[in-house]
Amino acid sequence: MSVKTRAIRKIDAVKVPSDDKRWLIVAAAMRKHGSAQSALIETLHSVQSSFGYLDDIALAFVAHSLRIPLSKVYGVATFYSHFRLKPQGKHNCVICMGTACYIKGSVKLLQKVDQKYGLKVGNTTSDNQFSLLEARCLGACGIAPAGIFDGRVLGNLSPALVESQLDSWLKESTANETKSPS
Numbered sequence: 001m002s003v004k005t006r007a008i009r010k011i012d013a014v015k016v017p018s019d020d021k022r023w024l025i026v027a028a029a030m031r032k033h034g035s036a037q038s039a040l041i042e043t044l045h046s047v048q049s050s051f052g053y054l055d056d057i058a059l060a061f062v063a064h065s066l067r068i069p070l071s072k073v074y075g076v077a078t079f080y081s082h083f084r085l086k087p088q089g090k091h092n093c094v095i096c097m098g099t100a101c102y103i104k105g106s107v108k109l110l111q112k113v114d115q116k117y118g119l120k121v122g123n124t125t126s127d128n129q130f131s132l133l134e135a136r137c138l139g140a141c142g143i144a145p146a147g148i149f150d151g152r153v154l155g156n157l158s159p160a161l162v163e164s165q166l167d168s169w170l171k172e173s174t175a176n177e178t179k180s181p182s
Protein backbone atom coordinates (compact mmCIF):
# COMPACT_ATOMS: atom_id res chain seq x y z
CA MET A 1 0.00 0.00 0.00
CA SER A 2 1.49 3.35 -1.01
CA VAL A 3 2.08 6.10 1.51
CA LYS A 4 -0.57 8.18 -0.28
CA THR A 5 -3.20 5.42 -0.04
CA ARG A 6 -2.52 4.95 3.67
CA ALA A 7 -2.95 8.70 4.23
CA ILE A 8 -6.30 8.75 2.40
CA ARG A 9 -7.66 5.79 4.37
CA LYS A 10 -6.65 7.49 7.58
CA ILE A 11 -8.70 10.57 6.73
CA ASP A 12 -11.64 8.43 5.69
CA ALA A 13 -11.49 6.72 9.06
CA VAL A 14 -11.61 9.98 11.02
CA LYS A 15 -15.02 10.59 12.50
CA VAL A 16 -16.23 14.04 11.58
CA PRO A 17 -17.71 16.07 14.45
CA SER A 18 -21.33 15.86 13.28
CA ASP A 19 -23.49 14.74 10.37
CA ASP A 20 -23.57 18.29 9.05
CA LYS A 21 -23.02 17.83 5.31
CA ARG A 22 -20.42 20.59 5.26
CA TRP A 23 -18.00 18.20 6.94
CA LEU A 24 -18.14 16.08 3.80
CA ILE A 25 -16.79 19.05 1.86
CA VAL A 26 -14.01 19.41 4.42
CA ALA A 27 -13.23 15.70 4.27
CA ALA A 28 -13.04 15.87 0.46
CA ALA A 29 -10.62 18.81 0.70
CA MET A 30 -8.56 16.86 3.22
CA ARG A 31 -8.37 13.92 0.86
CA LYS A 32 -7.04 16.29 -1.77
CA HIS A 33 -4.47 17.98 0.47
CA GLY A 34 -3.47 14.88 2.42
CA SER A 35 -3.03 14.39 6.13
CA ALA A 36 0.56 15.59 6.39
CA GLN A 37 1.07 18.32 8.94
CA SER A 38 1.95 20.70 6.10
CA ALA A 39 -1.71 20.52 5.05
CA LEU A 40 -2.74 22.43 8.17
CA ILE A 41 -3.35 25.81 6.54
CA GLU A 42 -5.24 24.30 3.60
CA THR A 43 -7.40 22.30 6.00
CA LEU A 44 -8.20 25.35 8.11
CA HIS A 45 -9.10 27.20 4.91
CA SER A 46 -11.52 24.50 3.86
CA VAL A 47 -13.18 24.38 7.29
CA GLN A 48 -13.56 28.15 7.35
CA SER A 49 -14.91 28.36 3.83
CA SER A 50 -17.47 25.68 4.69
CA PHE A 51 -18.56 27.01 8.09
CA GLY A 52 -17.57 30.68 7.97
CA TYR A 53 -15.32 30.47 11.01
CA LEU A 54 -13.29 28.03 13.12
CA ASP A 55 -14.84 27.05 16.43
CA ASP A 56 -13.32 24.88 19.17
CA ILE A 57 -14.83 21.72 17.74
CA ALA A 58 -13.38 22.41 14.29
CA LEU A 59 -9.93 23.19 15.71
CA ALA A 60 -9.96 19.98 17.76
CA PHE A 61 -11.07 18.01 14.70
CA VAL A 62 -8.25 19.42 12.57
CA ALA A 63 -5.69 18.80 15.32
CA HIS A 64 -6.85 15.21 15.76
CA SER A 65 -7.05 14.47 12.03
CA LEU A 66 -3.61 15.84 11.22
CA ARG A 67 -2.12 14.61 14.49
CA ILE A 68 -0.92 18.09 15.39
CA PRO A 69 -1.08 19.48 18.96
CA LEU A 70 -4.21 21.57 19.46
CA SER A 71 -2.04 24.42 20.76
CA LYS A 72 -0.22 24.55 17.40
CA VAL A 73 -3.48 24.54 15.41
CA TYR A 74 -4.83 27.28 17.64
CA GLY A 75 -1.56 29.22 17.24
CA VAL A 76 -1.80 29.12 13.43
CA ALA A 77 -5.50 30.01 13.44
CA THR A 78 -4.87 33.05 15.63
CA PHE A 79 -1.67 34.14 13.85
CA TYR A 80 -3.24 34.65 10.42
CA SER A 81 -5.77 37.46 10.33
CA HIS A 82 -7.64 35.61 7.59
CA PHE A 83 -8.89 33.00 10.05
CA ARG A 84 -11.96 33.78 12.18
CA LEU A 85 -12.65 32.11 15.50
CA LYS A 86 -16.16 33.55 15.88
CA PRO A 87 -19.17 33.83 13.58
CA GLN A 88 -19.02 36.95 11.48
CA GLY A 89 -21.59 39.67 10.99
CA LYS A 90 -23.41 40.39 7.76
CA HIS A 91 -20.75 43.00 6.94
CA ASN A 92 -17.03 43.06 7.66
CA CYS A 93 -14.87 46.04 8.52
CA VAL A 94 -11.14 45.36 8.61
CA ILE A 95 -8.87 48.15 9.81
CA CYS A 96 -5.18 47.92 8.99
CA MET A 97 -2.89 48.26 11.98
CA GLY A 98 0.36 47.85 10.00
CA THR A 99 3.11 50.41 10.60
CA ALA A 100 2.13 52.92 7.89
CA CYS A 101 -1.53 52.88 8.93
CA TYR A 102 -0.68 53.00 12.61
CA ILE A 103 1.46 56.11 12.07
CA LYS A 104 -1.36 57.72 10.08
CA GLY A 105 -3.87 57.21 12.88
CA SER A 106 -5.57 53.85 12.49
CA VAL A 107 -5.90 53.63 16.30
CA LYS A 108 -8.33 56.56 16.12
CA LEU A 109 -10.46 54.60 13.65
CA LEU A 110 -10.79 51.71 16.08
CA GLN A 111 -11.52 54.12 18.92
CA LYS A 112 -14.32 55.67 16.89
CA VAL A 113 -15.94 52.29 16.28
CA ASP A 114 -15.65 51.39 19.94
CA GLN A 115 -17.00 54.75 21.05
CA LYS A 116 -19.97 54.87 18.70
CA TYR A 117 -20.94 51.20 18.38
CA GLY A 118 -19.34 49.71 21.50
CA LEU A 119 -17.45 47.29 19.29
CA LYS A 120 -13.92 46.07 19.86
CA VAL A 121 -11.62 44.26 17.42
CA GLY A 122 -12.56 40.63 16.87
CA ASN A 123 -16.20 41.15 17.82
CA THR A 124 -19.54 41.43 16.07
CA THR A 125 -22.44 43.74 16.93
CA SER A 126 -25.17 42.06 18.95
CA ASP A 127 -27.56 42.32 15.98
CA ASN A 128 -24.91 40.61 13.77
CA GLN A 129 -24.82 43.58 11.42
CA PHE A 130 -21.05 43.93 11.26
CA SER A 131 -17.79 42.57 12.57
CA LEU A 132 -14.67 44.57 13.32
CA LEU A 133 -11.32 43.02 12.48
CA GLU A 134 -7.77 44.20 12.20
CA ALA A 135 -5.02 43.28 9.75
CA ARG A 136 -1.28 43.79 9.43
CA CYS A 137 -0.63 45.67 6.17
CA LEU A 138 -3.09 45.32 3.33
CA GLY A 139 -0.45 46.24 0.77
CA ALA A 140 -2.03 49.66 0.40
CA CYS A 141 0.40 51.72 2.49
CA GLY A 142 0.31 54.58 -0.05
CA ILE A 143 -3.27 55.32 0.98
CA ALA A 144 -2.81 54.74 4.72
CA PRO A 145 -4.72 54.52 6.92
CA ALA A 146 -6.54 51.83 4.98
CA GLY A 147 -9.28 49.33 5.63
CA ILE A 148 -11.39 46.76 3.86
CA PHE A 149 -15.15 47.12 3.90
CA ASP A 150 -16.91 44.01 2.64
CA GLY A 151 -13.93 43.20 0.45
CA ARG A 152 -13.45 46.74 -0.89
CA VAL A 153 -10.19 48.46 0.02
CA LEU A 154 -10.66 52.08 1.06
CA GLY A 155 -7.82 54.44 1.91
CA ASN A 156 -7.15 57.79 3.56
CA LEU A 157 -9.67 56.81 6.18
CA SER A 158 -10.77 59.17 8.91
CA PRO A 159 -12.98 58.37 11.90
CA ALA A 160 -15.82 60.21 10.12
CA LEU A 161 -15.39 58.13 6.94
CA VAL A 162 -15.44 54.87 8.88
CA GLU A 163 -18.52 56.03 10.76
CA SER A 164 -20.27 56.98 7.56
CA GLN A 165 -19.53 53.58 5.99
CA LEU A 166 -20.78 51.69 9.04
CA ASP A 167 -23.86 53.90 9.27
CA SER A 168 -24.66 53.21 5.63
CA TRP A 169 -24.70 49.46 6.40
CA LEU A 170 -27.04 50.05 9.31
CA LYS A 171 -29.34 52.27 7.21
CA GLU A 172 -29.40 49.70 4.42
CA SER A 173 -30.39 47.02 6.89
CA THR A 174 -33.16 49.17 8.43
CA ALA A 175 -34.46 49.93 4.92
CA ASN A 176 -34.52 46.20 4.07
CA GLU A 177 -36.40 45.39 7.28
CA THR A 178 -38.99 48.08 6.49
CA LYS A 179 -39.47 46.66 2.99
CA SER A 180 -39.82 43.04 4.01
CA PRO A 181 -43.43 41.88 4.66
CA SER A 182 -44.30 41.32 8.31
Ligand code: FES
Nearest residue numbers: 096098101138140
Ligand atom coordinates in the same frame (compact mmCIF):
# COMPACT_ATOMS: atom_id res chain seq x y z
S1 FES B 1 0.42 49.28 6.78
FE1 FES B 1 -1.66 49.48 6.32
S2 FES B 1 -1.75 49.06 4.22
FE2 FES B 1 0.33 48.77 4.71
